[in-house]
Amino acid sequence: MEETKTYSVSEINSIVKQLLTGPDILRNIWIQGEISNYSKSHQGHIYFNLKDAKSLIACTFFSYSNGRYKGKPLENGMEIKAFGAISVYEPRGQYNLNISKIEELGQGDLLLQIEELKRKLAAQGVFDPERKRKLPTFPWRIGVATSPTGAAIEDIIRISKQRFPNIDILISPCLVQGDGAPDSIVSAIKELNDSRWDVDLIIAGRGGGSTEDLMAFNDEKVVLAFAQSRVPIISAVGHQIDSVLSDLAADHFAPTPTAAAEMAVPEMELIESGLAEFEVRLKTALKNQANNLREKFRILTNKKAFLDPRSMLNDRILQLDEINSRIHLLGKNYLMSAQNKFSPVSTGLITSFKSQLERKKKEFQLLSGKLEGFSPLGTLKRGYSVVRKKGKKVVTSPAQLEKEEELEVILAEGRIRVSYQGEIQ
Numbered sequence: 001m002e003e004t005k006t007y008s009v010s011e012i013n014s015i016v017k018q019l020l021t022g023p024d025i026l027r028n029i030w031i032q033g034e035i036s037n038y039s040k041s042h043q044g045h046i047y048f049n050l051k052d053a054k055s056l057i058a059c060t061f062f063s064y065s066n067g068r069y070k071g072k073p074l075e076n077g078m079e080i081k082a083f084g085a086i087s088v089y090e091p092r093g094q095y096n097l098n099i100s101k102i103e104e105l106g107q108g109d110l111l112l113q114i115e116e117l118k119r120k121l122a123a124q125g126v127f128d129p130e131r132k133r134k135l136p137t138f139p140w141r142i143g144v145a146t147s148p149t150g151a152a153i154e155d156i157i158r159i160s161k162q163r164f165p166n167i168d169i170l171i172s173p174c175l176v177q178g179d180g181a182p183d184s185i186v187s188a189i190k191e192l193n194d195s196r197w198d199v200d201l202i203i204a205g206r207g208g209g210s211t212e213d214l215m216a217f218n219d220e221k222v223v224l225a226f227a228q229s230r231v232p233i234i235s236a237v238g239h240q241i242d243s244v245l246s247d248l249a250a251d252h253f254a255p256t257p258t259a260a261a262e263m264a265v266p267e268m269e270l271i272e273s274g275l276a277e278f279e280v281r282l283k284t285a286l287k288n289q290a291n292n293l294r295e296k297f298r299i300l301t302n303k304k305a306f307l308d309p310r311s312m313l314n315d316r317i318l319q320l321d322e323i324n325s326r327i328h329l330l331g332k333n334y335l336m337s338a339q340n341k342f343s344p345v346s347t348g349l350i351t352s353f354k355s356q357l358e359r360k361k362k363e364f365q366l367l368s369g370k371l372e373g374f375s376p377l378g379t380l381k382r383g384y385s386v387v388r389k390k391g392k393k394v395v396t397s398p399a400q401l402e403k404e405e406e407l408e409v410i411l412a413e414g415r416i417r418v419s420y421q422g423e424i425q
Helices: 009-021 109-123 151-163 181-192 220-227 245-249 257-264 268-301 309-373 376-381
Strands: 029-040 046-051 056-061 078-089 094-107 141-146 168-173 201-206 233-237 252-254 386-388 406-411 414-419
Touching: 009 078, 029 056, 029 094, 056 078, 109 220, 109 245, 141 151, 141 181, 151 168, 151 201, 151 257, 168 181, 181 201, 181 220, 201 257, 220 245, 233 245, 233 257, 245 252, 252 257, 309 376
Parallel strands: 056 094, 141 168, 141 201, 201 233, 233 252
Antiparallel strands: 029 046, 029 078, 046 056, 078 094, 386 406, 406 414
């Protein structure tokens, strides 16, 4: 049996490099795609991926080549055509496109779609700052929506337990990449919002990756789930350059899951230190207050009211009497002043009143005399009389009488009865 040769890793990578760099078709090619994961080293070398809807390829644009590029600054989402050769970096067995020149085409469709969705959700108020809520200062249970097998959950648990060993962590596992990731993330967030779990805050996210890897957190359903979460939520997607829309919709966002755990969980040592400091300050404040009260009590008990209360009562009685005397004197002075002020006026009024009364009295007597002259009694006193029949009818003519008819004669000082004997000629 022929023995199969065993190769070292270096040998295989060397063979692959020879195969890929040999054909002309791979040494002088144009590749069109969208830039993602753009970075530039301190030496000026540029690294990024070129991608389309289904695949990507790593690219290097060394400084000795990119120095000749005079087009628009390269950035994520830019659509370009890159010319170069396929090469292999043997230490990692990674092939890439070694670019010698670039032609820009425009912004990539993927970022255009994200920007369009961003404008749509912004118009709906999904990203409004006033919707953001504060995180609870001392959460007892945090919910985590992420992959149960990724590094993100390990980082969150490790950091959270380091900061606060008694923290309760509830994991709602979900897919964070691939076609089913958006629905899975939405379901996990909804589950953690269930009131029966009594979750104080939620961390939802994943570790780092390319723009394509993070696309689930740009899905409209996922972004709305972040915005509509009943429980305050932190977006913790481990990106370095591109932001995702879930960052904008969440109450808070952290650049990594580790940072999210540090943001969510208070550090027990700081809490204990703060409590100890508070205890010292509280004791000092209580001690100072007790000293102040004790001093006030001492001052009060040394006052005359406490040392000799009867003497103080007597003083108050004397003061009250003095006040009463002053009030009485003031009232008397006031009355005398008022009397002196109004006396001339009252004297004048009385004199005027008496003069008028005397004049009216004389007028009355004069009028009474005149009136009496015209009264029936006055007429009788002047010697006249009134003759009446039995029926009280006054007689004014002899023609009204019968002979020997009895009559009544009324005089000024009495009445007499007479008999009519006939008319005197």
